[in-house]
Amino acid sequence: MTMDMDISVVIPLYNEAESLPELTAWIQRVMDDHRFSYEIILIDDGSIDGSWEVIEELKAVNARITGVKFRRNYGKSAALNVGFAAAQGNVVITMDADLQDSPDEIPELYRRVAMEGFDLVSGWKKQRHDPPSKTIPTKLFNSVTRGMSGIHNLHDFNCGLKAYKKDVVKNIEVYGEMHRYIPVIAKWAGFKRIDEQVVQHYPRKYGKTKFGPGRFIKGFLDLLSIFFVGKFGKRPMHFFGTMGVLSFLAGFIIAVWLIAEKLISIANQSPYRNVTDQPLFFLALVAIILGTQLFLTGFIAELVSRNSADRNNYQIEKVI
Template sequence: MSADDIPDISVVVPVYNEVESLPHLIEAIATTLIETNLNYEIICVDDGSKDGSAELLKSLVQTHKNLKAVLLRRNYGQTPAMSAGFNYARGKVIITMDGDLQNDPADIPRLLAKLEEGYDLVSGWREKRQDAALTRLLPSKIANWLIGRVTGVELHDYGCSLKAYRSELVADMNLYGELHRFLPALAFIEGARITELPVGHHARRYGSSKYGLGRTFRVVMDLLTVYFMKKFLTRPMHVFGLFGIIAMALGTLLGLYLTILKVGFGQSIGDRPLLILAVVLLVTGVQLFSFGLLAELLMRTYHESQGRPIYRVREVVGGNVNNSKQREG
């Protein structure tokens, strides 16, 4: 592919049962991007819709030369759909947004302008969000606060799908589970410069929301995963080994205490709960330490098998750059 064939912008839109919204959304995106005079492509990923969205996308592709439809075999979820969009995107900048018309395509030029200030990721902030206060706004505020505290990336609105990424940043991130909501935190792990920008938000015009309180448990589990990745991805022994040593030390101290009681004072220790606790602590400590060693081996396999570096170089200045390339890792 020549440099002239590479779009300036790829707009990735995960779609699930949005047949009524799609024509309006694609038209609005195209109208906005034509005005920017930039080459663009729109990638709609149908995540197993059952309302005819896939069929509609097939017909829209015939009339919109910049539209690409990626049709998944079944409903996998928003994270796999977004990952598929990233894999098919060719643009230098990738914009993500929802397919329900609540995000405003008119904000895309503002995101691009902010990105040009030197950032790697610009996250939208739905400052005046048009959603139900009790079932959507309140849980969202709590989640944003919690995610910010745990990950160290303070944003007002993690849940806003309208974001702008540099393509090289997206190439460094692998998505699993429901990690799409933690993309800024994953980008931060890769050393990205992140900011946020207030964007418009509209009330839903068609269909019903796919989100609910039922996702709370999955969000918490994924948050723990992101926290572990941020803190211990390249040094898992530091967490497993630490707790293992603490458990073994406590078990050993309890064992010594019970030994003194038995040998020195002739007391019976066979029916003492402390004896069981000492044994459990020793066994648990050995297991945690072993888990740490296994995690270290898995971590090394993970990085080496994928050629994945343990650091990222932002820029090399001066000297003969072409002849001084170092192996990352």
């Protein structure tokens, strides 16, 4: 395969044996019609339905297909990360294997990255063929993600159909459940030319969805992780230290105020309550202890950060 390849299509899959022949034939037809040089990377995430045997058959008739088989199910993020590492195309397209994403969208996605210079173009399934139990939580998470990430021009962070400049996929790491927040990861890595494109969403043709309601909890926790690591990963003391100092000062001020109130009452020979008899004293004590722990956490995290192997690993765009 030539190193100056136009497009790499990365497709993570789990138990999608029925859809793979139709999907790869559709992609091949689109690529041939537009005379793109391309590769299709199929990552089998531990399927148990014969998907790998189908991939082997497809590979035998199309040399542009590359198959990667996991020993067990690791998740979509792991599959994408491996696919990104293997991709050689100047533009990398990701899509799901269930035929709900249309390969006919590829030429326009490619044009917007290759010609218009976007770092990442994310699909937006404006008209969805999913039940309300899936669409309503998705809208909520997209709204929260827009607010926390500052990427206000994306409506659907979790759409599997995306186009990336090659530099993007080679400089980000995707793990856990973070595939749904790749635009956020890309932004924190310094790739800020991010836009969206309305794409067609087809009803699922074969099988059933592989994602349950638990993905929303995991996704929210991963969003917090991305936000924290992206903003404070190289300076954890700024977060924990600030929170610790504020908590300690709040507790200290309350304690001093309670003691001063008692001393003034004694001086004026007025009735008073013992400091330890007041609920505020225990709140102050908790705040002081919590503040100390947060400060020490920040101090330890700073030591770990300064001794990590990638402490001076920064994104460099150009050197002249």
